[in-house]
């Protein structure tokens with residue numbers, strides 16, 4: 001997951017290959033609560049690991065369920081059954097509507113004292129219609145802040161008041177279908193001696209989500225009779241029974257980004273999406289119809305979809321999006337690539353989601369250059385047909401995962417402009433590895449993967465700085481010196497002396513180098529050689545073999561392979577001059593020999609390695625001289641490199657300078 005302040009997506013061109021989607025958020029949190037209310041243990045497979053499921057799991061543990069993490073995608077829940085929940089309990093539910101609403105309803109029917117709160121935005125998301133319905137029943141539930149919104153208090157430590165079950169329980173259905181879902185999941189707890197009837201007031205929105213709820217209730221032993229979408233009856237004697245084991249389908253709304261990707265850029269066989277198919281129980285699968293209407297070619301089976309580009313430009317669409325409220329945001333970005341204005345209607349529910357999505361989408365689309373009309377419950381988006389119409393935009397994401405994900409599609413713009421996604425971490429709500437998945441199937445425009453080169457002499461700090469710059473930008477990091485060091489180490493282990501007569505044999509070793517980078521650690525085959533590589537003797541050997549032309553050639557492909565989405569920071573001696581000569585930023589980093597010797601001395605002492613500063617200085621000067629004077633790829637600044645002497649700078653100041661130079665090269669307007 002990218003946890004950087006922003007993530008710059010370079011211009012993208014084509015998409016192909018296969019992605020496996022994470023489990024559905026809606027199904028995951030429903031299944032967790034149903035398992036918690038059941039008697040017995042439920043093993044939940046393919047569970048989404050995300051912020052929203054994490055808060056639900058924490059809450060279930062807090063009220064006394066046993067939660068065991070079997071592996072990254074499997075959790076075992078032992079439910080409460082007939083037991084009362086642990087009380088008092090304070091539950092923090094982040095910004096997870098799928099946790100706040102159903103937990104409120106379930107706990108309101110149980111013995112105990114509970115408070116339910118969330119992040120500030122959660123306290124702006126309405127819950128009054130659900131609370132009204134629960135109060136009708138007789139539950140003791142109060143607002144702790146603004147009436148109509150969380151945080152809430154449920155105070156039934158002394159006992160659950162007698163519930164008014166004779167008359168139908170009325171709930172509004174036109175603000176959020178989650179209120180009805182919450183009651184449907186909670187009221188089986190009350191349907192012991194008599195049927196419980198729920199009546200929906202107003203037109204029910206997002207009906208497909210109710211279908212998911214009913215399907216999952218059935219898996220946990222609860223049959224609900226439905227008369228149209230207005231009246232739901234839970235039979236007397238209902239009791240939750242664990243199915244023992246249950247699989248969570250992949251998220252159909254998450255599929256929308258990859259369906260769109262296929263429609264925009266799917267080349268060859270296009271994009272294959274694993275984990276959700278055309279027969280999905282999730283309403284958002286109907287996004288496929290909308291994508292087809294815009295021109296996408298979509299095939300699918302039980303548990304897979306395959307999407308290719310069809311009509312181009314895409315066809316404009318006018319669609320009532322009530323049935324796909326979440327996935328419809330993806331259509332708004334696809335509309336930029338259409339042959340005319342697109343109109344998305346019946347999306348008023350966007351206003352009460354993670355943010356006011358209607359306002360947010362309009363604002364961010366305009367930043368890209370689009371003309372957008374925003375109504376109370378609709379959005380009209382004009383396309384951007386010509387490259388000159390597009391603007392390089394910093395997309396603000398409002399702590400809303402779907403905004404981050406759908407705007408990534410703007411990176412396919414014909415102007416070849418990068419797109420900056422602010423706070424990319426917000427995708428953790430439903431799809432923590434979204435950008436990794438995107439980069440695994442998307443291809444950059446040729447030469448568009450950005451590379452920052454940092455070259456310089458020994459101990460100038462280029463490795464330290466390059467790695468920090470890479471971290472801040474979410475880019476890959478290439479420590480090219482490690483490749484020469486690893487080759488030298490492998491050659492020494494093979495009994496070779498680093499002299500010209502052994503060049504051919506050392507080049508063979510370099511070409512087949514079984515090197516693997518794993519975070520801070522470096523492996524040669526199955527041995528962790530991180531420490532051995534940093535020895536001064538290994539550095540000196542590396543310097544000797546690095547003068548051999550065939551060894552350098554043998555390491556070329558390996559180094560080029562590091563240039564992948566979303567970008568690379570590479571440090572070495574010839575990054576800017578030979579390996580990435582067209583890189584948009586080249587820095588030549590130096591510091592005085594005295595300063596470098598002192599730094600290296602401190603570095604070694606801190607690792608418990610004894611060293612003399614004078615001999616260190618002599619060694620590094622000898623190494624620099626050899627690196628500068630060799631015939632192939634000598635150490636020198638590229639013609640267009642910026643010089644950075646950091647003798648008097650701290651590490652942070654040096655990093656800040658490199659980042660500042662990088663920002664100067666970006667097309668985004670300065671932050672105003």
Ligand SMILES: Nc1ncnc2c1ncn2[C@@H]1O[C@H](COP(=O)(O)OP(=O)(O)OP(=O)(O)O)[C@@H](O)[C@H]1O
Pocket residue numbers: 456457458459460461462463464465481539599600602603646649650651652654
């Ligand atoms: N201003 C600075 N910028 C960068 N590094 C610094 C700075 N001040 C101190 N250092 C320290 O200098 C030491 C040498 O840095 P580093 O190993 O990154 O250098 P290098 O140029 O990559 O060396 P080599 O070429 O041997 O791999 C590190 O311990 C680092 O923390």
Ligand SMILES: Nc1ccn([C@@H]2O[C@H](COP(=O)(O)O)[C@@H](O)[C@H]2O)c(=O)n1
Pocket residue numbers: 458480481482484485539542543544546547571572573574575623627
């Ligand atoms: N691009 C590069 C990187 C390194 N070398 C040689 O390897 C030696 C070790 O490098 P470190 O950066 O890890 O110290 C170095 O002295 C160079 O001789 C190179 O030639 N080209």
